[in-house]
Amino acid sequence: MNLTLKIWRQKNAKAKGGFVTYKMENVSPAMSFLEMLDALNEKLAKENRDPVAFDHDCREGICGSCGMYINGHPHGPVPAITTCHLPMRYFSDGDTIRVEPWRAKAFPVVKDLIVDRSAFDKIQCEGGFISLDTGSAPDAGSIPVRKRDADTSFDAAICIGCGACVAACKNASAMLFVSARISQYALLPQGRTEARERAGAMVAGMDEAGFGSCSNTGACEAECPKEIKLTNIARLNREYYKAY
Amino acid sequence: MNKILFSSVSMKFVMALAGIFLLLFLPVHLAINLMLLKNDPEPFNSAAAFMSSFPVIKVIEVVLFAALLIHLFYGIYLQIKNLLARPVRYAVNTRTKVSFFSKFMIWTGLSILIFLVLHFFNFYFIKLGLVPGNPEDFYSHAHALFKIPAYNYIYLGCFILLGLHLFHAFSSAFQTLGLNHRIWTPVVKVLARIWAIGIPAGFALISLTLWVSR
Ligand code: SF4
Ligand code: FES
Helix, strand or coil: CEEEEEEECCCCCEEEEEEEEECCCCCCCEEEEEHHHHHHHHHHCCCCCCCCCCCCCCCCCCCCCCEEECEEECCCCCCCHHHHHHHHHHHHCCCCEEECCCCCCCCCCCEHHHHHHHHHHHHHHHHCCCCCCCCCCCCCCCCCHHHHHHHHHHHCCCCCCCHHHHHHHHCCCHHHEEEEHHHHHHCHHHHHHHHHHHHHHHHHHHHCCCCCCCCCHHHHHCCCCCCCCCHHHHHHHHHHHHHH | HHHHHCCHHHHHHHHHHHHHHHHHHHHHHHHHHHHHCCHHHHHHHHHHHHHHHHHHHHHHHHHHHHHHHHHHHHHHHHHHHHHHHHCCCCCCCCCCCCCEEEEHHHHHHHHHHHHHHHHHHHHHHHHHHCCCCCCCCCHHHHHHHHCHHHHHHHHHHHHHHHHHHHHHHHHHHHHHCCCCCCCHHHHHHHHHHHHHHHHHHHHHHHHHHHHEEE
C-alpha cells in the first residue's frame, strides 16, 4: 500500500506544532500501525531527519502507552484495540492518515505524539489502591465473592490507563478511567473498606488535574480499547454520593 | 466543604436533580394548556388563577425558578470548564459514534432559554404587572398570540429543540444520579423517549390547532 501520512510534529511542550506530510510506499497490510511508524522513522533516520516521537512499550495492548488520535479516533478506527494492535490492513491504498496526540489540558504534549499522562498517576495515588500490607498471595476462594461482582470488578480492572477515554470525550473528562478504578475496588470485600475515602479523593484529584466533567455522551465507552462500560460511571457517582 | 459542593460530580448531581424537577413540571403545564383547546375560556382561566394563588403552588413556583436558575448557571459554568479542559482542539473532527443529542445540550438548552424569556414577557410579566395586559384572561391572550404566524414558528421551533434536549436529558439525569440498573435503565430509556416526543408534541398540537382554527 502507498499512504500519505500527516503527522503532528511539535519540538517540545512550549513549541508551536503543526502537521508534516510524509509519503509511505510499500506498506505491508500485515504491519501494525506502530511498525509502520517504525518504518517511517527508519527512513527519516537514514535521511538524517528527526524521527517522529511516539510512546510505546508492550506492543501487545496491555501497557496503555501507545495512544494517538488517528483520523478522528483514539487508537484508530477499529473498536476495542490499541494503536499497537491496529493492523494496516484496515486502511486502503492511497489513504491519507492524520495522526495527532491526545488533546487535553491535563495531558500536555511532551514531543510530537507523546503526551504526559502523569495526571492519571496522580489520581491513582489519591486512592486507587488498598492500604494493606502485602504478604504472600492468599488462597484463592478464601473470601467469598459473588460471581457477578467478581466479573464486573475484573472487567473494570482491565483498564490500561491509556487515556483514550479522555481523548475521545468532548469535555476531556477522565470519568471512565476513574470509574474503572473505583469499580474495580468497590465491588470486592478488600476494597469496600476504603470505598468512601477513595471515591472522594479520586474525584477531587481528577478535578484538580483539569479534566472536564461527564455529560454522559458515551464517546469514552465507544473508543475504550478495553471496552470499559458506562455503568462504571454510574457506580462512581453512587460511590461518591455515599461518601458524603 | 467547597471542594465537595462544587466538585464536578456534585455539580452534575445538583443539575440532574434540578433537571428532573423541571421535567416533572412539564406535563403539569401541558395539562393546563390543553384546556386552551376548549371553546369555553373558564376552565383555563380558573386553572391559571389557581396556579397563581394557591399557597402550595407558590412555594413550588419558587423551587421551580430556583431549579431553572441552578440548572442554567451550572450548565453554563460546567460547559466553560469543559471547553477549558481542551485548550487545543483536534484538527480532525471526531468520528466517534455517540448519542447525537448529547453533543448539543448547551445549545438546545440556551435556545429554550430564549423561548422562556419570550414566554415570561408574554405571560408571567403580565401577571406581575410589569407588562400591560389582563392577567384574568390569559385564555383570550393565548388565543390571540397563536393567531400570529411568527409566534407559532418560534413556538414550534422551540418545542422541537426542547424535545432534542429531553431526548438526552431524561436518561442522562438517572445516570448522573448513579441510578443504573440492568432491568430499570432500559425502562427509563423508553420513558425518556415518550417524554421527549410526547410533551413537545402536546404543546405543538395546541399551537397548530389554534393557529389553523377559525
Ligand atoms: S477506561 Fe479505557 S480508554 Fe480510559 S484509560 Fe482505561 S482503558 Fe484507556
Ligand atoms: S504499546 Fe502497550 S498498549 Fe500499545
